[in-house]
Amino acid sequence: MALSCDRSVTARSRSPGPCFLLPGWQRVLPDEREFQYAAKMNNLETMEKLFKKNVNINAVDTLKRTAFHFAVARSHISVVDFLLHHKARLDMADQHGLTVIHLAAWTGNLDIMRKLVKAGADQKAKNEEGMNVLHFAAQNNSVKIIDYFLQDLHLNDLNKPDGKGKKPFLLASEKGHVDMINNLITLKLFTSEKDKEGNTALHLAAKNGHRDVVEILLEQWEEINDRNQNGETPFYLSVEGGHEKCAELLLEAGSDINVLTQNNSSALQIAIQNGHLSLVTFLIDKNVDLVPKPKQKNSPLHLAVINNHLRVVKSLLDANHSINSLNHRQETPLHLAADLGNVELVEVLLKAGCDLKTVDKHGKTALAVASRSSHVLIVDMIIKAERYYTMKQEHLAHSDDRSDFSLSFKQDHSMQTKQIRSSLWNLAYNQLKPQEWKKLALFWKFTGEQIKAIEQQWTGKKSYKEHGNRMLLIWLHGILLARQNPVKHIYEDLMETGFQPLAEKIRGASSTDMDSRKCAVS
DSSP states (O other): OOOOOOOHHHHHHHOOHHHHOOOGGGGSSSHHOOOHHHHTOOHHHHHHHHTTTOOOOTTTOOOOOOOOHHHTTTTTTHHHHHHHTOOOOSSSOOOTTHHHHHHHHHHOOOOHHHHHHHTOOOTTOOTSSSHHHHHHHHTTTTHHHHHHIIIOOOOOOOOOOOOSSSOHHHHHHHHOOOHHHHHHHTTTTOOOOOOSSSOOOOHHHHHTTHHHHHHHHHHHHHHTTTTTTOOOOOHHHHHHHHHHHHHHHHTTTOTTOOOOOOOBBHHHHHHHHTTTTHHHHHHHHHTOOOOTTTOOOOOOHHHHHHTOOOHHHHHHHHHTTTTTOOOOOOOOHHHHHHHHHHHHHHHHHHTOOOOOOOOOTTTTOOOHHHHHTHHHHHHHHHHHHHHHHHHTTTTTTTTOOOOTTTOOOOHHHHHHHHHHHHHHHHHHIOOOOTTTHHHHHHTOOOOOHHHHHHHSSSTTHHHHHHHHHHHHHHHHHHHTTTTTTTHHHHHHHHHHHHHHHHHHHHHHOOOTTTGGGGOOOO
16 A cells, blocks of 8 residues: 655544655664565565564564554555564554554455454554544545454444544544445444534534535434534535535535634635635525624625635625625725725725725725825725716716726726827926926815825825826826817816916827727726
């Protein structure tokens, strides 16, 4: 049997096999090392030769493993016979407490197991985790070993919890062994008992996504919403692990879809945190409660934003999740997205029409939060949205006619607006003097908060150039959405605000046939 070499897995998975193929030779004499390797490779000729040289057949390596351990782990019957014939010790445990009888149970080799039992191996031996042969057999689906010990040897007293409180039935459920589960049920070893963490067999099967086992267990189960020590039900654990089929079976069997754990986490919340989009959609389709409970700090939408799950955010919005819900800090999802500086999330929330005026417990709007965090792109996006929705309310935009463009608040990099953007950049960086951009901003009805947010990002004495350019691009965004000609508009506005020379330069530098219908906001 080829086994992995991760010793950390040994304790975690309870597998006796890991590390068996790489013995620690450091403490073994050359002949002993060769003898152990020969046992592993089923090389009887070499073993015979070394035995005649009086090699210590019970020598152990640094992991306390003998040639007998390697022979049984590899299911080499002829080597086992050789070692038994020469009275090799059966009771030697490695550093994890594993004896050869444990390994025989793990590999499921009934012939070797019979030989070991006949030779006097301790049938009730336990490893350091309190596991006996039934535990190892159940964990690795060794049905014949179970039948041998229970039906032939009648050792029913081996059916007891291991060090973690798991009986063989729980271990088989945890690993998803259908044959073993059915066999143990036939032998009347089904149990609803819990391990030391409060998990039943159904918890363990659901947690690991063993659909077929869950289906079998549900035929035996009565308390479908039983909780473990963390307050988690089998349904919650199936969702946490991303196991949709198991979750569906458990829900059909009567699981509580809105159950809360001791940490006040719901199935929907854990699905969102783990980014399981299909499960989020599944739960929504099953009418999961989207309204957060009083003890929950964040709504589902807040969690989706915090964990940067864009598709989950869209799914929740499509399900009419309250876009303006408040968390324990009185923040909207937009506050969080703005603070994180996530352009894509902010874009989705702005396009969905979130409330831009809501203030958190510190009295800050999402715009102020973005400005404080120096997220320039987010600041400009929110200002664009504020101006767009204000314009919409005033019926200045053709809001029902978007055939020529798709709404966006991101930076404009389109070829259609390249020339006018270049002219505006030249105006901001080469023509306007300090404070003059503010004069235009006030004329175009930028609010004091918006101007302050633009100015927040200070890069030096010439910051006003960048500020002016950002303000002009925000203005351009609104003009294009209003389906107006930006060249004509800025010419007239510069004239009206006392910048006649600049107006003439703009008109001369720009193409006079700029058609707003060809401009796209992207």
